[in-house]
Amino acid sequence: MKLFEMALTPNCKRVNIFLNELGVELEHVHVDVRGGENLTADFAQKSLNGKVPTLQLDEHTFICESMAICRYFDETTPSESSLFGDSPLERARVEMWNRIIEWDGLLPAFQAFRNISGVYQDRENCIPAWGEESKLRVEKFLPKLAQQLTASTFIVGDKLTVADISAWILVLFCESRLELPVQQQYPTIAAWYQLLASRPAFA
Ligand SMILES: N[C@@H](CCC(=O)N[C@@H](CS)C(=O)NCC(=O)O)C(=O)O
Structure with missing residues (x-):
């Protein structure tokens, strides 16, 4: 493998x-x-x-x-708990959040980086205005994430799921590639981000 x-x-x-x-x-x-x-x-x-x-x-x-x-x-992989959720409702919530994070967060963030930086101009037409628009769309999405993390420690309930992993990557990407100071702007996101960063798997 x-x-x-x-x-x-x-x-x-x-x-x-x-x-x-x-x-x-x-x-x-x-x-x-x-x-x-x-x-x-x-x-x-x-x-x-x-x-x-x-x-x-x-x-x-x-x-x-x-x-x-x-x-x-x-x-x-044998495990006591699934990162995709353990009950029908939990699985639905994890799926819902993971898809929202992918469609409203990761996808526009990647489009912003690719079109503004032109990093892949050897393989696609880069349109800087589309990149700027995509960046605005990510910025519009972030308050939704911050709001959810005000209500719970993790994105879905009280344990880590794949939705947290996707969102953590989104925040890292926004800060390192799009110059968006997400943690400075949203304290609830910062607390959750640091909690995850302390896990060995995220090191
Ligand atoms: N939807 C795919 C996206 C994969 C993707 O975009 N991978 C990037 C690296 S993060 C890549 O291979 N980019 C090279 C390219 O676009 O030519 C997934 O979730 O795995």
């Missing part, structure tokens, strides 16, 4: 934190995404979306998409 990744990219970090929380160890294969290694015909054979992370299970079986990879390990 191998994980094709570029460890510093946000989706790879998201999967690696998930694997750390479960205590899963596997072989990691570096893919030079910035250099375009993921755009080669060889990588296209492995990864349906042509991106990292991509998991290889055996010679012919590959899984891409971060959440698909996390779900695979959630179901195959």
